[in-house]
Amino acid sequence: MQFKELRCIISMIFLVPVISCTKNGSADNGGGITTASISALACSSGSFSAPATVNIAYAATATVPYSGGNGVAYTSGTTIASTGVSGLTLTLQAGTLVTGTGNLSYTVSGTPASAGTASFAISFAGYNCTLSLPVNNGAPGLPPVYNKIYGATSITFDGTWVTIKTSDQPDHKSVYYPVANPLYEAFSGTTFGGGTFAKAPNTIASQNITLKIPVNPAMAGTHASTPMGVIGVALDGVPFFNQYAAGGSPLGAEMNGFDQWWGHPQMTGMYHYHVEPKYLTTVKATPFALMGFLLDGFPVYGPQEENGTAPAGLDVYHGHTHATADFPGGIYHYHFTASAPYINGNGFWGTPGTVIQ
Numbered sequence: 238m239q240f241k242e243l244r245c246i247i248s249m250i251f252l253v254p255v256i257s258c259t260k261n262g263s264a265d266n267g268g269g270i271t272t273a274s275i276s277a278l279a280c281s282s283g284s285f286s287a288p289a290t291v292n293i294a295y296a297a298t299a300t301v302p303y304s305g306g307n308g309v310a311y312t313s314g315t316t317i318a319s320t321g322v323s324g325l326t327l328t329l330q331a332g333t334l335v336t337g338t339g340n341l342s343y344t345v346s347g348t349p350a351s352a353g354t355a356s357f358a359i360s361f362a363g364y365n366c367t368l369s370l371p372v373n374n375g376a377p378g379l380p381p382v383y384n385k386i387y388g389a390t391s392i393t394f395d396g397t398w399v400t401i402k403t404s405d406q407p408d409h410k411s412v413y414y415p416v417a418n419p420l421y422e423a424f425s426g427t428t429f430g431g432g433t434f435a436k437a438p439n440t441i442a443s444q445n446i447t448l449k450i451p452v453n454p455a456m457a458g459t460h461a462s463t464p465m466g467v468i469g470v471a472l473d474g475v476p477f478f479n480q481y482a483a484g485g486s487p488l489g490a491e492m493n494g495f496d497q498w499w500g501h502p503q504m505t506g507m508y509h510y511h512v513e514p515k516y517l518t519t520v521k522a523t524p525f526a527l528m529g530f531l532l533d534g535f536p537v538y539g540p541q542e543e544n545g546t547a548p549a550g551l552d553v554y555h556g557h558t559h560a561t562a563d564f565p566g567g568i569y570h571y572h573f574t575a576s577a578p579y580i581n582g583n584g585f586w587g588t589p590g591t592v593i594q
């Protein structure tokens with residue numbers, strides 16, 4: 238009995254040095270220094286690679302200077318959520334400290350939920366500070382509803398026209414992204430028409446689209462028909478197309494090539510929605526939410542009204558007039574529907590602005 242107890246004690250004595258030896262060895266830089274250390278962290282001198290605007294998707298790099306670096310490598314950090322202005326996250330990227338003064342690099346992403354100051358409480362090698370990012374109100378005088386177009390690369394306003402630029406890179410996954418893109422995903426789910434999915438040969442490519450839409454849309458005397466190509470823009474920066482396939486024929490079997498969020502790219506890689514943008518109606522917003530705007534400046538809503546019912550009394554242009562959460566005074570608006578013409582019928586209700594695509 239005594240002999241067994243003795244063996245147990247011996248093995249515990251050996252266990253402790255074995256663990257600490259492994260720990261030291263894995264981070265040892267050969268000079269006996271094992272842990273990244275600094276002598277100061279200067280959030281007040283930190284900077285961001287891009288300005289942030291309320292309700293517009295943000296992706297940037299933040300740089301925070303340090304001094305007293307000891308030349309040791311460090312791993313990436315955990316995600317830090319913004320406070321003050323919510324909706325952003327910041328993550329330390331792995332790197333190696335220089336000896337002396339250098340910079341830590343962080344990725345920042347998300348969509349700021351309000352204007353003001355987004356604050357990030359960062360911590361490195363025992364030093365803490367608060368990094369601040371100003372979030373702008375957007376273009377001066379721009380009605381806030383346009384800031385809901387979070388996928389735009391820029392939104393400017395001259396008092397009459399809202400100019401929206403987009404690179405048309407949806408923030409949802411798609412079988413049409415190049416396979417190497419992190420947003421590539423094999424098709425799953427159901428096609429818009431319920432048919433068997435059939436992948437088309439095109440691949441999503443970055444675009445340079447500029448839409449100019451009137452801030453005060455008005456009914457046109459003569460209703461222009463919608464062109465082929467871009468007829469409006471969704472909140473995620475993806476263009477709306479009308480209810481026709483190339484050559485003006487009905488969408489038909491083309492619907493079987495829509496991805497799981499019911500969009501697809503045409504031959505130049507321009508991704509677009511002819512029908513309900515399912516990512517917006519089910520993930521980013523609701524079936525009764527604002528989906529975007531057509532070129533005539535009138536808003537587009539999902540397939541339901543706020544009380545959950547199907548929109549009633551849509552005219553031949555596929556819209557009607559009543560108050561919405563975004564336009565409490567009432568406004569003409571289009572609705573997505575499950576059957577043709579899906580988004581717009583015989584043309585624009587108002588006078589369309591312009592698009593460069």
Ligand SMILES: [Zn+2]
Pocket residue numbers: 478482501502503509511
């Ligand atoms: Zn199409």
Ligand SMILES: [Zn+2]
Pocket residue numbers: 538542548557559570572
């Ligand atoms: Zn309605």
